[in-house]
Amino acid sequence: MSHAGKVLAVNDDLPIRTDKPVHSGKVRSVYWLTEADSRRLIEEKGYPVAPDASLAVMVISDRISAFDCIWTGEGGMRGVPGKGAALNAISNHWFQLFRDKGLADSHILDIPHPLVWIVQKARxxxxxxxxxxxxxxxxxxxxxxxxxxxxxxxxxxxxxxxxxxxxxxxxxxxxxxxxxxxxxxxxxxxxxxxxxxxxxxxxxxxxxxxxxxxxxxxxxxxxxxxxxxxxxxxxxxxxxxxxxxxxxxxxxxxxxxxxxxxxxxxxxxxxxxxxxxNGRVVENSKEGFRQALLNHFPDPDILLDKERMDERRALARDNELPESMLMDVSATYVGIAEKIIGKKLELSDNPRAELIEVLRDGYGLID
Structure with a gap:
């Protein structure tokens, strides 16, 4: 399968049962569950929340944003393979560490799939x-x-x-x-x-x-x-x-x-x-991608000057980045995730089909 097929770029059109509009940020989409589904899951799964708490399914994507724009690559790549799974795995690891150290809980109640969190509504x-x-x-x-x-x-x-x-x-x-x-x-x-x-x-x-x-x-x-x-x-x-x-x-x-x-x-x-x-800064974060973008375009000032937002959006929309640039990001994210969690990151060949199956069979959230 091509790199493009392994990417979950669009995450706001999943058939998850909801009676509210899907809220999409730069990287995650949030599906608010119906009152009935929230109550049912709290009871079935024994989540440590009030019986009438509002729950949501949060689905991360592999989209990459930098300088307030979403970037894409050649060959139909709408994101970075493994990026979403890496981000979730790292967050899960640190949230668990915080709980183990008695610092504070997080909004996450359950992790049905590497790209999915079930969360409780937070103010x-x-x-x-x-x-x-x-x-x-x-x-x-x-x-x-x-x-x-x-x-x-x-x-x-x-x-x-x-x-x-x-x-x-x-x-x-x-x-x-x-x-x-x-x-x-x-x-x-x-x-x-x-x-x-x-x-x-x-x-x-x-x-x-x-x-x-x-x-x-x-x-x-x-x-x-x-x-x-x-x-x-x-x-x-x-x-x-x-x-x-x-x-x-x-x-x-x-x-x-x-x-x-x-x-x-x-x-x-x-x-x-x-x-x-040794006197060199080597980034294991998105900063490396930001630097690559600044080096990639002849007029990097467009990316730094907030007054030139229209030009910047056009730059992101009209320029597909070389596949190698996005695969470099993939290697950085997957690499640091595996270092942090101390094991190999499970990457899906078809993340969309996989998470639909889990949310349908294990959670009854898809008809």
Whole structure:
């Protein structure tokens, strides 16, 4: 079978029973289950949630987004073989580690198939929780321009590109557009300070001000746990984005949990330890693909300048990338996933048919 056939690129048209519109992000699609199916599965599978909790099936795809565009390859490749399975396997591994360490639960209740999660509805905290241990990427670009304050925190002079920071830095940004908050620009993904959050805890969806401390604690402890485990395989956890939300427990109490995905090559930078010690940065994350895109096009400024979004979308739409570029990404993602989980990644030859069969026969969610 060609590479194209092994890719699950379209994931919003599966025949999963739902009475709500399918919600599709850049990579995942969410199918909200009917009330009857949610109740039935909670009972049949014994999920530790309230009997009337809302459940959803989350299906990851192999699509690849970078610079806010979706990219495709020659020969009908609409994504990267193995990418979805790698992301899910890595997230599953870290969520389990967090539970084992007693940090916090995640929104995932069940993993019927490598590309599928059954999740409970969470009320998201409207913060992209970003933690940085090294100065690189957008932060380095701003630092090189002379900026020394990031999210209200002062950074010392004299740092070099890709250097380890004096301490773990928490540099949150907004998740979605928040309106009418003093000092917070009305835009998605803008940097905010700890004080912005404290002054508007409710608007950011926090239950109370104490949970601001809790989210920071869970972010730091989660970062440290992943970092320590990556060190065992000589990989460096450079920076990452976590997301948090609230769910209702089986006994009716609300708790803060990790949601979305954690510690993946899509949401984090991961560097090879040995290469870094030799003075070279080798990315085991999406950053490598971003660099390849910048090198691939004659005018890389289109990819970096937000004012040129229309040109950028046209670039992504009208240019199929060489197959080798997407297969390089595949090798990176599958490679780091196998290092992290310590075994071979099970890849499907026909992911679509396989997951339909599982959700029909094992879960009764497909007629």
């Amino acid at each position: 998201p905290v409207m913060i992209e929780a970003i933690a940085r241990r090294y100065i690189t990427g957008s932060m380095w670009r701003a630092y090189a321009r002379g900026e020394r304050e990031f999210c209200g925190i002062q950074i010392p002079d004299g740092l070099q590109k890709d250097q380890k920071l004096p301490e773990l830095l928490i540099t949150p940004s907004t998740k979605g557009v928040l309106k009418g908050l003093p000092g917070v620009p009305e835009a998605d993904d803008v940097n905010i300070t700890r004080k912005n959050i404290e002054d508007n805890a409710e608007a950011f969806n926090f239950r109370n001000a104490d949970d601001i401390d809790l989210y920071e604690k869970l972010l730091k402890e989660g970062f440290a746990a992943i970092s320590a485990e990556l060190e065992q395989i000589d990989q460096i956890f450079v920076d990452t984005k976590f997301e948090f939300g609230y769910v209702i427990d089986a006994d009716g109490s609300e708790k803060l949990i990790y949601m979305d995905e954690v510690g993946t090559p899509d949401s984090s930078r991961i560097w090879d330890g040995q290469q870094y010690r």
